[in-house]
Amino acid sequence: MAYRDKRPVDELSIEELERILTIRKRELREKQMARMKKTGRVLPTDVPKPSITDLPANAPISEIINQQLEALSGGNGTPTSPTVSSQPPVIKTASPRFDDDERLIQDLAELRQRQQEARDRVWRRFVNTSLLLVEVAAVFGLFVLVFMLFQSVQELESQTAAVQQEANATRSAMIPTLEPTPVLRLKLADVVLPGGHIITESGGVRFKQEEIPSHLLPLVKEEIETPPITRPPKTPETALRISIPRLNLDESIVQGSDWEALKQGVGQVLNGARPGDDTGNVVLAAHNDVYGELFRHLDQMQVGDQFTIQTEQNVYVYKVREILQVEPTDVWVMQNTGVPTATLISCYPYRVNTHRIIVFADRIN
Incomplete structure (x- = not known):
């Protein structure tokens, strides 16, 4: 027992479709022929064809023609005239043509077109997939290329940095080491002349x-608030x-x-100068109105007056060269002039103390 093929039309091949259509066409033709026979539209095809009696090869042409006429006239020697029918003649063909043939051919063409479209869709899908894979591969290759380029740049930068460090180390080794800059420490004597004070209302x-x-x-400020305890x-x-x-x-003299120091008496500014040095300025200061008023009358000194400074080994004589009144910040008066000198300083005027009186003297012995 044969089973019916249940596959859809799109899955059939061209040969299978043509075979199916041929079978259907034959079935439809047989049905059409059966209807036409019932209605008398088909003539029987079993009428014997007129035959030519065997004649000698040398028979005259007139005899052959007479024999043919007798065959056409039914054997009575009189040719029959054709019967004229009012109906249109029926054309007999070996394979009759039906209206269903065109429809079947059209169905077959549509099926072939659909199969061609299906094949085209498969081909396009294959081409699109292939192109997508090519694009993915190209993008992946591009990423790989960029990654390798980035690694190359990083490696180049590392090598360059190493070379630069090595070159910098070489150059640094060739640079001579400089002595550190000494830290500048400001002393009170570098800012203001000694002896400045104020007498309050309470005394x-x-x-x-x-x-x-x-x-x-x-x-x-630290030197002001914390005076040195050692000399x-x-x-x-x-x-x-x-x-x-x-x-x-x-x-x-107090060092x-x-x-x-000025509370105790006459103080010497610690500038490193000594009375016996060939150069240097021995600077001595004392108050004029407090703590013994030792330099109260310093303004009475005159140019040419002499005074002495004693050490353990010698006594040095100085002669007054100049007497000035200056501002408290005129620290230039304590500078070394390149010759052995002495400078006496005290506040001025008495109990006002807005300025300083300065006595410059040169060593003469």
Whole structure:
């Protein structure tokens, strides 16, 4: 028993479709022929064809024609005239043509077209897929190329950095090492002349910070608040005593010009100068209205007056060269002039103390 093929038309091949259509065409033709026979539209095809009796090869042509006429006339020697029918003649063909043939041919053409379209869709799908794979491969290759390029750049930068470091180390080794810059430490004597003070209304005395420039005060404030508690060690050439005949003054000298040193007497500014040096300025300061008023009459000194400074080994004589009144910040008066000198400093005027009186003297012995 044969089973019916249940596959859809799109899955059939061209040969299978043509075979199906041929079978259907034959079935339709047979049905059409059966209807036409019932209606008398088909003539029987079993009428015997007129035959030509065998004649000798040398028979005359007239005899052959007579025989043919007899066959056409039914054997009675009289040709029959054709019957004229009012119906249109029926054309007999070996294979009759039906209206269903065109429809079948059209169906076959549509099926072939659909199969061609299906094949085209498959081909286009294959081409699109192939192109997509090619694009994906190209993008992947591009990413790989960019990654390799990035790695190459990184490697080049690393090598360049290593070379630069090595070259920098070589150049640094060739640069001579400089001595560190000494830290600048500002002293109180570098900012203001010694001896500045204020007598309060209650009779007390304090250091006059107002004389120090405000931008320099933080640099020397520690020295003001914490005076040194130790003094430089004494040497054979340390200044020990000053004698000024015009002022009837004969006092010991304290090393230092800070607040505590001037409380004790005449103080020497610690600038490294000694009376016996060939160059240097021995600077001595004392108060004029507090702590013994040792330099109260310093303004009475005159040019040409002499005074002495004593050490353990010698006594040095100085002669007054010049007397000036200056501002508290005129620290230039304590500079080294290149010759052995001495400078005496005190506040001025008496109990006003807005300026300083300066006595310059040269060593003469």
